[in-house]
Amino acid sequence: MATDQTYKKKVESAINNPKLSEALHLFGDAYLTSRENAFQGRLDFEAMRKDLAEIKDDVRIRRKELLAEFIKNAEAAGSTVFIAKDTQEANEYVINLAKKKNAKLIAKSKSMVSEEAHFNAALEAEGIKTSETDLGEWIIQLAGQRPSHMVMPAIHMFKEEVAELFSKETGQQLSPDIKSLVNVAREQLRKGYFDADIGLTGANFLVADTGGIGLVTNEGNARLCATLPEVHVVFSGIHKLVRSMEDAVKITRLLPRNATGQLLTSYITWIRGAVPTDGKAKEQHIVLIDGGREALYESKACRDALRCIQCGACANVCPVYQTVGGHVFGSTYISAIGVILTAFYEGLDKAKEITRACIGCRSCSAVCPSNIDLEEIILHLRTQVTQEYGMGMIKNVAFKAVMKNRGLFHSMIRAASKLQRPVTHKNAVDGERPIIRHLPMHFMDRDFTEWRDLPSVAEKSFRDQFKGIVQNVKNSRYKVGFFVGCGADFVYPEVGTSLIKVLNALDVEVVFPQKQNCCGIPALYSGDTETGVDLARQNVEAFTEAEVDYILCVCPTCTMGVKRDFVKRLADSPDWSAKARALSEKTMDASDFLENVLHASEKLTGFKPQGTVTYHDSCHLKRGNKVFKEPRALLNAGGYSVEEMKNSDRCCGFGGTYSFLSHPQISKQITTDKVQTIKAVNSKTVAMDCPGCMIMLKGAMGKADPNVRCAHTIELMAEALDGKE
Amino acid sequence: MTPNTHLSCFVEAARRVGTEVTQVDSLQDAAAYIAEKTSGIALVPETVLADKHDLKTLLGAAGVDVYEGDFRKAGHVPNAGITFSNFAMADTGTVVLESTMENIRLATTLPEIHFVLVDPKTILEDNLSAVKPMTEMHKGSEPRFVAYITGPSRTADIERVLTIGCHGPRELHILLVEGISSDLMEI
Known part of the structure; x- marks a missing residue:
């Protein structure tokens, strides 16, 4: 594409x-700290979010019935409810209402669905003025922009820009002092609430059993919009529906904590029906929008x-x-x-x-x-x-023509290991394989090797080395099948040989089904399900035949592929999906298996001190497989002393083809962040459990500080064992 | 948690978000405290509890300039608003005001300073324990406007810098006074 x-x-x-x-x-960074503080104590985020998901799923299933209940209760309390099939209908409703009321000005508090509706433009086209009163929304309204964040719409702007906008609006020269700028907004917008004929708010909740809405805010503008003008319009997506006050309260326990790290926002406002306004009953219109x-x-x-x-x-x-x-x-x-x-x-x-x-x-x-x-x-x-x-020519050829054909794929890689010789260089770290410092094609250089070395393809892949490895296991406790994955097979086969060494030391025998192929995630992540399904079949067949107790991966993306995706990809065929499920249950990440099945950190003792390492949590290991304590336990047991880096679980920027084909520039920036956090730790070794991260970080550290070594936890464990012998 | 730990938890949580919390012995003392902090007109809605405790008289005696008249005509930014509350929530330091009476809304949204008189007996453990009284308030089909207030108005919309006093009151003072009312439905 x-x-x-x-x-x-x-x-x-x-x-x-x-x-x-x-x-x-x-x-x-600040967000992570305040969020952590907000959940501290007796709150269990995992339990709370599962509970919320159940609530929302029940609402989805019963939405028709609940919507009817909401409307009935809202109308009973004096509200007028209108269901708009799209945002245009919603705008038209308000335009007609405004015309009927001869309204000149609408004071608005924050409503994302009104952004979706291009509400302000639609109303202004009819000669009705809209005034955003949320500070961030007002800033971007003055700037003629769109929000760049759901909670903080003007997060992309700096105080100098705000001062310039406010100066223009007020006709005074304002200094970029945040406190006084906020004050300017307070003064400027206050009159508007009194002058406005209509106040428009969004809604965080539509509570079915009360017929009321809930608003979660900090500034106090929504309360003013809902109080001062004679007419209150609620603009809301239909998905804001909850069953009861209890549901809504549960959301208030999660929303501010997760949004801004607040235990509760300054204001939560619950409004039902036509509340008294200036001696009369307020006219309240609730516009419920489908819009997709x-x-x-x-x-x-x-x-x-x-x-x-x-x-x-x-x-x-x-x-x-x-x-x-x-x-x-x-x-x-x-x-x-x-x-x-x-x-x-x-x-x-x-x-x-x-x-x-x-x-x-x-x-x-x-x-x-x-x-x-x-x-x-x-x-x-x-x-x-x-x-x-489509997904573009390169990916089409790579996935559909090459990868699906295991023989062709593997012989092309063998050829590549020879062809690359003219561009490879000796690595700065002794014993590490040669690297590619520059590619001869200048036009690719900028995105590819300007800021990182590329790994060379191994002289001999793991699959070709395996047959020559002698395993000395006398009383084998388990027979495990090794799902090597492309990274460890063709780029870092030493991770695979290390795994065999560590497993053998714990009386585990390793088998390697030669018919295994790529896990298919690169194709799948590019949207090529067809290749994904084909590869899943090849692998399921290879490992079913092998009859093993466990399947281990040294790449967490492969673990996710085998454990989670094969079952999904083969769901259409009962026979294949049963096989995939059986494999899924036996599949683990190597560190997970070593620690939780073999209890390696207890069993393997007597290591020499190995020095400091810092640990990078790979995205798919920590968040995909929930493994993060295990490699640290292993490394500490192996004599290494793990020193934590800041944001150890932030992405390294690799993302597979993302860093090569779709978004190399974004990758580069993300990697730069990671390199900085690594350099801030005084450690010459970075451990990780993912060959993808190794490609990225070895490459980037190679340019940033070639003396820092990036290695797989399993390699470091094998080296610790070597040191013992 | 016991009522006592609720109280200390409430005070801590409220102070953390910038609320001034003071325990006073009587409504007279509260009135004196308010008189000292105000420098202009004060909106005092005539609620059930305000009448029961003769709040306006107490405030007037203490020297507070209690506004008599239509709150909508008290200017765009009156100096103070003085109200009772229905109940409070300890874990977040929140006060809850059943504000269907418009004057309660005006007295709590427009002024620079909002003073809230809270009976410590009405402090609930957390917002989950508030579900019951909240549901109770919404029985039937009368219009309702209920406000949770947690600290003064705030924003972080310019460069994510926390700034107090955006559109609502710049200051929130909670005065804890025993014996106001333990009925959570009363304000």
């Missing part, structure tokens, strides 16, 4: 604006996205968002949830670039308070994008 040129330009200009990225990084939500509810693969409570956390932790900001990585809604909502509310075409911009680190899925597997849904959409728009 040819990358859209305007999109590419947007990426470039965002990358050339390090000030924004810097601000988003500072914010991301019903279609999203009906999509089995994507519907969990409507569990979203709009906390914005998926952006806060996203390395791509932190690199390019919400104006690039999103549309009306930004970051991970934005990718999905854009596809449904604005169309797949509008989302095709951003579905590919996700690096697949799963940070969003881990932080989501509604337990939405955002990354999984984005992958699904990427498949649709690929089906509709």
Whole structure:
């Protein structure tokens, strides 16, 4: 797929604006700390988010009945409810109402669905003025922009820019002092609440059993909008429905904590019906907007996205968002949830670039308070994008023509190991394999080797080395099948040989089914399900024949592939899926197996002190397989002393083909962050459990500080064993 | 948690978000405290508890400039608003005001300073224990406006810098006074 040129330009200009990225990084770091503090104590985030997911799923199933209940109760309390099939109908409703009331000014508090509706433009076109009263929204209204974050719409702007906008608006020369700028907004907007004929708010909840709405805010503008004008319009997506006050209260326990690290926002306002206003009953209109939500509810693969409570956390932790900001990585809604909502509310075409911009680190899925597997849904959409728009020539040839054909794939790699000789160089770290410092093709150099070395393909792959390895296991406790994965097979076979050494030392015998092939994730992440299914079959066949007790991977992405994806990919055929399920149950990441099945950190003792290592948590190991304590336990037992780096579980920037083909520039920035955190730890070794991260970090550290070694935990354990002997 | 730990938890949580919390012996003392902090007109809604405790008289006697008249005509930014509360929540330091009476809304949204009189007996453990009284308040089909207030108005919309006093009151003072009312439905 040819990358859209305007999109590419947007990426470039965002990358050339390090000030924004810097601000988003500072914010991301501060966010993690305050969120952690907010959940401290007796709150169990995992239990709370599962509970919320159940609530939202029940609401989805019973939505028709609950919506009817909400409407009945709201109307009984004097509200007028209108269901708009799309945002245009919603705008028209308010335009007609405004005309009927002869309204000149609408004071608005924050409503994302009104952004979705381009509400302000639609109303202004009819001569009705709208005034955003949320500080961030007002800033971007004055700037003529769109929000770049769901909770902090103007997060991309700096105080100097705000001062300039406010100066223009007030006709005074204002200094960029935040406190006084906030004061200017307070003074400027106050009159508007009194003058406005209509106050418009969003809604965080539509409570079915009371017929009321709930608003979660900090500034106090929503309360003013809902109080002073004679007419109150509530603009809300239909997915804000909850069953009861109890459901809503449960959400208030998660939303502020996960959004801003607050235990509760300054104001939560519960409004039902036509409350008294200036001696009369207020006119309250609730506009409930579908706008693509019903279609999203009906999509089995994507519907969990409507569990979203709009906390914005998926952006806060996203390395791509932190690199390019919400104006690039999103549309009306930004970051991970934005990718999905854009596809449904604005169309797949509008989302095709951003579905590919996700690096697949799963940070969003881990932080989501509604337990939405955002990354999984984005992958699904990427498949649709690929089906509709293709995935580009390179990937077509690589996946469909080469990888599916195991013989061809492997002989091409053998050939590559010879062909690369003219461009490889000796590695600065002794004993490490040669690297590629520069590629001869100048046009590729910028994205490929300017900022990182590329690994050379191993002289002899693991699959070719295996037959020559002698295993001395007398009383074998287990027979394990080794799923090597492409990285360890062709680039770092020493990880595989190390694994055999460590397992043999614990009386475990290793078998290697030669018919195994790539796990298929690279193809799948590019949206090529067909190749994914084919590869799953090849591997399931190879490992079923091998009859092993466990299947071990040294690459957590492969672990996810074998454990989770094969079952899904082969779900259509009962025979294949039964086999895949049987394998899935036996599949583990190597560190997980060593620690939790073999209890290696207790069994293996008497190591010499090995010095300090710092540990990088690979995305798919920690968030994909929930393994992070195990490698640390192993390393500490092996005589290493693990010193933690900052944000050890932030993505290294690899993302497979992401760093080579789709978004090398974004990758580069994310890797630069990681390199900095590594350098801040005084350790000459970085341990990790993923060959993908090894490719990225060995390459980047090679350019940044060649004396720092990047190694797989299993390699370090094998070396510790060698030292013992 | 015992009522006593609720109280200390409430005070700590409220102070953490910038609320001034003071325990006083009587409503007279509360009135004196308020008089000292105000420098302009004060909106005092005539709620059930305000009438029961003759709040306006107490405040007036202490020297507070209690506004008489239509709250909507008290200017865009009156100096103070003085209210009771229905109940409070210890874990978050929140006060809950059943504000369907418009004057309660005006007295708590417009002024620079909001003073809330809270009976410590009405402090609940957390917001889950508030579900019951919240549901109770929403029985029937009358219009309702219930406000949870946790600290002063705040924003972080410019460069993520926490700034107090965006659109709502810049200061929130909670005065803990025994014997106001232990009925969570009363304000």
